[in-house]
Amino acid sequence: MQSSASDFKNNARRAVDDPQLRKALDHVKTGFIDKRAKAVAKLPEFEALRDQSRDIKDHTLAHLDLYLEHYEQKVLEAGGQVHWCATAEDARATILEICRQAGATSVTKGKTMIGEEIGINAHLEANGITPVETDLGEYIIQLRGETPSHIIAPAVHVTKDLVEADFRAHHKHLPADRPLSEPRQLLGEARQVLRQKFLEAEVGITGANFLVAETGSSIIVTNEGNGDLTQILPKVHIVIASLEKIVPSLEDATTILRVLARSATGQEFSTYTTLSTGPKRPEDLDGPEEYHVVLLDNGRSRMLGTEFQDVLRCIRCGACMNHCPVYHAIGGHAYGWVYPGPIGAVLTPGLIGVEEAGHLPNASTFCGRCEAVCPVKIPLPKMMRHWREREFERHLSPLAVRGGLKIWTFFVRRPALYHFAAGLKMRALAALGRRKGRFKRLPFASGWTAYRDFPAPQGRTFQQLWAKQLRAKRGRP
């Protein structure tokens, strides 16, 4: 997928000015957060399960090569194939070749973020094969020619009225006067339209929430059942997954499944959790004749052993973005690539480079909610700081930031001078702002005052107030 992450600032500005998007994002702020909180409250073991999930992922990453080898062996034993793809280009070529071998003209797709990462839809289309997204949200944005704005709710930026307009524009074969204003009617229409596509496709492509080394199985977790129809009806099933999706055993997958749905949608368990192991067996009455796993690296092996290794623990639940004030304000598209929100801010520079995506780790208030809700406890704010350091080291940050930091460093290394200068500034600002209690404009602070007033200080610095409070405490008997 093409990145526009380097244009983050303009993307964000446009997003903030979009009233339709603001309306759509209101659903994220309330719905996801409440549902997760309720699900967590119902499971006393949730915190302990987060720790265990983190430990499973850490153990797996430390032995990643060995688990992948075992996994491959099990897939082969089950009659499937594993295609190791170092780059997105390798993965696209491999998938196209499998589709051609199958004589495919249409391909149904379950939801896959790796599919977005490698841009598989555009590649298939360019080669005369029609990809059909079957997850409702993915189907909506495919009709709109858009990309997902959320990793588990891809059409979260689209309001119901827009969906109705899109369906009316694309489903011309249906009566023009049909009622279509209710979500129930929209869902019914998508079901009806896509049913035929499911039955026609020669190849079905799904992602994977887990790959199980013990059994050579891929696991998908869905609510609609589209992923299942995608992987049982066509004669070829292709799984696209990145390296870090692997877990050792069925028990390990189970532990992480207990935190996945609760963190993602606030469900205790998703409607469908499905394990696929190889193609259909000789005695089976249905199922695909071929089973291929396209195993993608695309920069992940490079992140192992670095300060960014922990991000490979991610299980793609979306809780970090659901709880992120920056995501709430700008939505997912502004991030400019596949993965939005805090996880995108950390993962994207790792996968496509800090030169392209350096703005993303700067788009944070460091409120820490993302880390607090992450089911595998990825230290997201800390990693954003690491990326900022790298950006600074490589002289990628703008001159004003570097200059400002230099001046600040000069003072902060000389505490006496710092306290003196800060005290002077506070007194001066307090005197100047006494009348109104706030400033509409301030030199060197237009980035702040262009959007809101700057409150006038009361005349003392934090250190002075703190010292005073300490003195008062000690003075007590």
Place this chain on the structure above:
Amino acid sequence: MSAGREAILGAIRRSLKRGPDDRTAKAAVAQRLSGHPRGLVPARSQIPPDAQVDLFVAQATEQSATVHRVADRESVPAAVVAYLKAENLPAAVRMAPDPALEALPWDGQALLEVARGPAVESDQVSVTAAHSAVAETGTLVLHSAATAPTTLNFLPETHIVVLEAAAVVGAYEDVWDRLRAARGAALLPRTVNFITGPSRSADIEQTLQLGAHGPRRLHIILVDHGETSHQGR
């Protein structure tokens, strides 16, 4: 693509700073795979078998499945017919070619049309048997076999599942143990389905709607005293 394989494994080992034959690492992996230790199993399902069955019913119902408890297997066909009538559905089902289901007294339901085999587009109602069920979250477990085509679980709008009370276990881990015990070193079946309630989507304005691409209705007929009761306990 074996060049890709070597490139990826090599890159991983360089990052992890160890070779392919590290004995400690290999031993840790072998032990984990053969021992497959359980993680923390939530206390809610660690209760006596009868209470597990009740918990399963409560959880499945909360997830919008409907549950009808019958006293014995012989009552299942009548329960199917009663459900179809109550839901205003046609008296025709596609049934899994499962000997346990075939053995039920379908002949007593003269008006019910029973077809066998994998699902086809026109099928409105399917009848299948569950392998087991998990009390923890009200989850049914079904898997593919010569007697159990997977399409029956997803294509028809209404899915009726026959479940023996004795097949209800506490946690997901108990299902893995049962599958391992039954199949030994053999592979998992091609497809193992964990099903919790009917199909749903909240992709339009985060408003939950039942009946996305899978069944709109999931009806469970729970047989309290099947022949196999108290096995495996």
